[in-house]
Amino acid sequence: MDLSYSAEYEQFxxxxxxxxxxxxxxxxxNAVPPPAPDDRAALMGAIIRxxxxxxxxxxxxxxxxxxxxxxxxxxxxxxQPPDPLKAVIIAEELRKARAPGExxxxxxxxxxxxxxxxxxxxxxxxxxxxxxLGKITWCQGYSEPGSGSDLASLRTRAVLEGDFWVVNGQxxxxxxxxxxxxxxxxxxxxxxxxxxxxxxxxxxxxxxAGITVRPLRQMTGDADFNEVFFDNLRVPLQNLVxxxxxxxIVSRSTLKHERALIGGxxxxxxxxxxxxxxxxxxxLRGKPAIQDPIIRNRIVELESKVLASxxxxxRLLTMQARNEEPGLAALVTKLYGTTLGxxxxxxxxxxxxxxxxxxxxxxxxxxxxxxxxxxxWSLGVLIAGGTANIQRNIVAERGFxxxxxxxxxxx
Amino acid sequence: xxxxxxxxxxxxxxxxxxxxEEQCPTTRVRAIMESGGHDAALWQGLAELGIAGLIVxxxxxxxxxxxxxxxxxxxxxGYAATPGPFLGACLATVAVLEGGDAAQKExxxxxxxxxxxxxxxxxxxxxxxxxxxxxxxxxxxxxxTGAKPLVPYAGIAHLMIVxxxxxxxxxLWLVERGAPGVQIAALKGVDMTRRLDRVQxxxxxxxxxxxSSAGTQRTLDAGCVLIAADAYGGARRCLxxxxxxxxxxxQFGQIIGAFQAVKHQIANLAAEIEPSLSLYWYAxxxxxxxxxxxxxxxxxxxxxxxxxxxxxxxxxxELHGGIGFTWEFDLHLWFRRAVFDRSFLGEAAVHRARxxxxxxx
Numbered sequence: 098m099d100l101s102y103s104a105e106y107e108q109f110x111x112x113x114x115x116x117x118x119x120x121x122x123x124x125x126x127n128a129v130p131p132p133a134p135d136d137r138a139a140l141m142g143a144i145i146r147x148x149x150x151x152x153x154x155x156x157x158x159x160x161x162x163x164x165x166x167x168x169x170x171x172x173x174x175x176x177q178p179p180d181p182l183k184a185v186i187i188a189e190e191l192r193k194a195r196a197p198g199e200x201x202x203x204x205x206x207x208x209x210x211x212x213x214x215x216x217x218x219x220x221x222x223x224x225x226x227x228x229x230l231g232k233i234t235w236c237q238g239y240s241e242p243g244s245g246s247d248l249a250s251l252r253t254r255a256v257l258e259g260d261f262w263v264v265n266g267q268x269x270x271x272x273x274x275x276x277x278x279x280x281x282x283x284x285x286x287x288x289x290x291x292x293x294x295x296x297x298x299x300x301x302x303x304x305x306a307g308i309t310v311r312p313l314r315q316m317t318g319d320a321d322f323n324e325v326f327f328d329n330l331r332v333p334l335q336n337l338v339x340x341x342x343x344x345x346i347v348s349r350s351t352l353k354h355e356r357a358l359i360g361g362x363x364x365x366x367x368x369x370x371x372x373x374x375x376x377x378x379x380x381l382r383g384k385p386a387i388q389d390p391i392i393r394n395r396i397v398e399l400e401s402k403v404l405a406s407x408x409x410x411x412r413l414l415t416m417q418a419r420n421e422e423p424g425l426a427a428l429v430t431k432l433y434g435t436t437l438g439x440x441x442x443x444x445x446x447x448x449x450x451x452x453x454x455x456x457x458x459x460x461x462x463x464x465x466x467x468x469x470x471x472x473x474w475s476l477g478v479l480i481a482g483g484t485a486n487i488q489r490n491i492v493a494e495r496g497f498x499x500x501x502x503x504x505x506x507x508x
Numbered sequence: 509x510x511x512x513x514x515x516x517x518x519x520x521x522x523x524x525x526x527x528x529e530e531q532c533p534t535t536r537v538r539a540i541m542e543s544g545g546h547d548a549a550l551w552q553g554l555a556e557l558g559i560a561g562l563i564v565x566x567x568x569x570x571x572x573x574x575x576x577x578x579x580x581x582x583x584x585x586g587y588a589a590t591p592g593p594f595l596g597a598c599l600a601t602v603a604v605l606e607g608g609d610a611a612q613k614e615x616x617x618x619x620x621x622x623x624x625x626x627x628x629x630x631x632x633x634x635x636x637x638x639x640x641x642x643x644x645x646x647x648x649x650x651x652x653t654g655a656k657p658l659v660p661y662a663g664i665a666h667l668m669i670v671x672x673x674x675x676x677x678x679x680l681w682l683v684e685r686g687a688p689g690v691q692i693a694a695l696k697g698v699d700m701t702r703r704l705d706r707v708q709x710x711x712x713x714x715x716x717x718x719x720s721s722a723g724t725q726r727t728l729d730a731g732c733v734l735i736a737a738d739a740y741g742g743a744r745r746c747l748x749x750x751x752x753x754x755x756x757x758x759q760f761g762q763i764i765g766a767f768q769a770v771k772h773q774i775a776n777l778a779a780e781i782e783p784s785l786s787l788y789w790y791a792x793x794x795x796x797x798x799x800x801x802x803x804x805x806x807x808x809x810x811x812x813x814x815x816x817x818x819x820x821x822x823x824x825x826e827l828h829g830g831i832g833f834t835w836e837f838d839l840h841l842w843f844r845r846a847v848f849d850r851s852f853l854g855e856a857a858v859h860r861a862r863x864x865x866x867x868x869x
Contacts, residue, residue, distance in 0.1 A: 098514075100797075182509055387869045388869075393861065396864065397867075400863075404805075405787040408511065408786035409783035415509070426783070426785075429783065430783075433783055486768075486772065488775070489772040489775035492774075496775070498755070499774070
C-alpha cells in the first residue's frame with residue numbers, strides 16, 4: 098500500500114497543471130456564475146458547460162489526450178492506452194481548476210462507446226465527435242410503462258416499410274427528452290423471436306414528426322423526466338445500430354476503460370462534508386446539533402461508511418491498474434451507494450428535526466431545503482439504473498454463483 | 509498510488525490461510541476451546557510461520573513488517589476462528605516496540621518474536637473504563653496495585669503490559685510471570701477461543717516501559733485495528749458459509765439459494781462487508797504511515813467492523829435456519845468471537861465518541 102504517486106505520475110500531474118495554466122484561466126472558470134445549490138438544472142449546466150469557450154478548451158484537452166481517452170482520434174476522442182491513475186489525476190486537476198471535463202450525459206457515456214463498437218462508419222463520423230463536444234445531445238429510450246426491471250419485455254414496435262422503420266409505442270422516465278437532439282432507443286422488430294432476440298437499437302431524431310414529449314412530474318414535485326410517445330414515427334433504415342434483432346447485445350456496450358469508479362464516492366464525500374457543516378450550523382434546543390451525543394455518534398458511523406466507499410474506490414482503481422478482476426468490490430458499489438444516500442438523507446432530516454417540515458423553495462428552510470431534496474432523491478436512486486432488488490440479484494448471482502430466477506431466464 | 513496488497517502480502521495471507529485450514533480446522537478449534545483455549549503446539553506452529561514476530565524489527569529476530577501485515581494475519585485468524593493468545597501477544601509486542609527503552613526491547617522482543625514468551629495486555633478497568641487517563645491502577649516505588657477485570661490469557665502469559673498511573677501520569681508497566689502480588693482468576697467467557705482472566709495486583713513488582721509515552725495510545729490503536737481485521741475475517745467467513753449453505757440446502761424442492769429472499773439477504777451482507785475491507789486496510793496503513801490519522805481511523809474501523817460483525821453473525825444464522833442454532837454446527841464460534849470483538853477495548857459508541865472529539869467537532 099502506498100498512497101503517494103510515483104515520480105512518473107507526479108510528472109504527468111505537472112504536465113496537466115501546466116496545460117491548464119496555459120489554456121484555462123480563472124476568468125474562464127468564473128464566466129458562468131455559480132448556480133444556487135438547489136437549482137439542479139443550473140448545477141448540471143455548470144458542470145457540463147458547452148459554451149464556445151468551454152468547447153475550445155475541450156478540443157485542446159482532447160488533442161492532448163486528456164479527455165475521451167478510450168475513443169479513437171479519428172472519431173474525435175483522445176485515444177490513449179488505458180491508465181486509470183492518469184484518468185484520476187486528470188479529473189482531479191480539472192476539478193481543481195474548475196475546467197470543463199468530459200460532457201456529462203448519456204450521449205458521451207453510453208451512446209458514443211456503443212457507436213465505437215457497433216456503429217457503421219457513417220454513424221461514427223456523423224455522431225461521435227459532436228456528441229463528445231456536447232453539440233449533439235441525447236436521451237435514452239429504454240424503459241416503458243410495462244417494462245422496468247424486465248426491460249427485455251419492451252413492446253414499442255418498429256415495422257420495416259421500405260427504407261423506414263415505422264415506430265409506435267411509449268417510453269417513460271426519459272431524462273432530457275424535452276431538450277435532447279436525438280434519442281437512442283430500443284424497439285421490438287421481431288415479435289416472434291425470444292424476447293432478448295427481438296430487439297433492435299435505433300437512433301431517433303427528436304425533431305421527427307410523430308413524437309410527443311410530455312413532462313413526467315416525480316414525487317419531489319419537479320419534472321426531471323418525460324414520457325415519450327411514438328405515433329407512426331418514421332426512422333430511416335440507416336439509423337439502425339448493429340444488426341436487426343441484436344439491439345439487446347448492442348445496448349450492453351459499456352465503457353471498457355477507465356471508468357470513473359471513484360467519481361461517485363467523491364460526490365458522497367462532499368455531501369457528507371455538507372452534512373457536517375449543517376450539523377455545525379443549526380441548533381437543536383439551544384446548542385449546535387453537532388454537540389448532541391447521538392448526532393455525533395451517527396455522523397461518525399456514517400463517515401465510516403463513506404470512507405469505506407471512498408477507499409473501496411481506490412482499491413478498485415488499483416485492481417484496474419493491475420488488470421485484476423474486481424469481482425464483488427465492483428458488484429456491490431451501487432447497492433452500497435444506494436444505502437449510503439439514504440443514510441445521509443435520513444441523518445440530515447434528523448439534524449434538521451422539525452425544520453425538515455419546510456419544503457425546498459421555502460425561503461426560511463435551512464440550506465434552501467437542499468437536504469430535503471436529497472432525502473427525496475434517495476428514493477429515486479433506489480430505482481434508477483436498476484432497482485436495488487435487481488442489484489441484489491446481480492450481486493448474489495454473479496458474486497456468489499446463486500441461481501438466476503427461473504422467471505428471469507431467457508424466455 | 510497503490511491501494512492494494514503487495515505480492516508478499518498476498519502470499520503471507522494465503523500461507524496463513526493454508527496453515528490454518530490444515531492445522532486448525534474447527535474440530536481442533538473445538539478441542540482447544542474446551543480444554544482451556546490454548547494449545548502450545550498450535551501457537552508454536554504460528555510462531556514458526558513468523559506471525560509472532562511479523563512487526564518486530566529484524567535486529568530483534570522478527571520480520572520487520574508493519575501493522576498492515578499483522579492485520580492481514582489477524583483477518584485470517586478471524587476467518588478460521590483460531591483460538592489462542594494472538595491478540596494479547598501482538599499488543600504486548602506493540603507496547604514494547606512503541607513504549608519500551610533499548611534494554612527492554614533487547615530483553616523481550618527476540619523472545620516475543622520467536623513465540624517463546626507470550627505477552628498480554630492489562631488495560632481496561634471496572635465500569636467499562638478503557639480510557640487511559642481514567643485508570644485507577646497505581647504504581648509507587650516500583651510496586652503496582654489495582655484490579656484488571658478482563659485480561660486475555662493472563663494465566664499463561666510470560667509478561668503482562670499493565671496500563672497504570674504514577675506521579676508523572678499514565679504509562680505502561682511490565683509485570684513478569686511469577687511476580688508476587690499477582691492473583692489470576694480464570695473467567696468463563698462467551699468467546700471460548702479467546703480466554704479472559706481477572707487479575708488483581710497488590711504491590712506487584714513492575715518495571716515502567718521507559719521509551720515513548722505514546723506507547724499506551726499506540727497499543728490501543730493497534731488493538732482496534734487488529735480487532736477490526738479479525739471482525740472482517742469472521743464476517744467474511746459467516747458470509748461464505750451462508751452462501752455455500754444456500755447452494756446445498758434444499759427446501760420446497762429446490763436449493764434455498766434460488767429464493768430471492770435468501771439471495772437478497774446474502775447480497776445485502778456482501779454489500780456491507782466488502783467495502784469495509786478497505787476501511788481496516790486504511791486504518792492499518794494510517795497506523796504505519798499516516799500518524800496524524802491513525803487514532804481516529806483505528807477508532808472508526810473498530811466501531812464500524814464490530815457493529816457489522818454482530819449483524820452478519822445474526823443474518824448468517826437466519827440463513828442457516830435451525831442448524832445454525834445448534835451447538836454442533838460451527839456458526840456460533842464466530843457469533844462468540846463477534847461478542848468479544850464488540851466489547852473488548854470498549855464498545856462502538858465509545859470509539860465513535862472519541863472519533864468525533866478527534867475531528868474537533
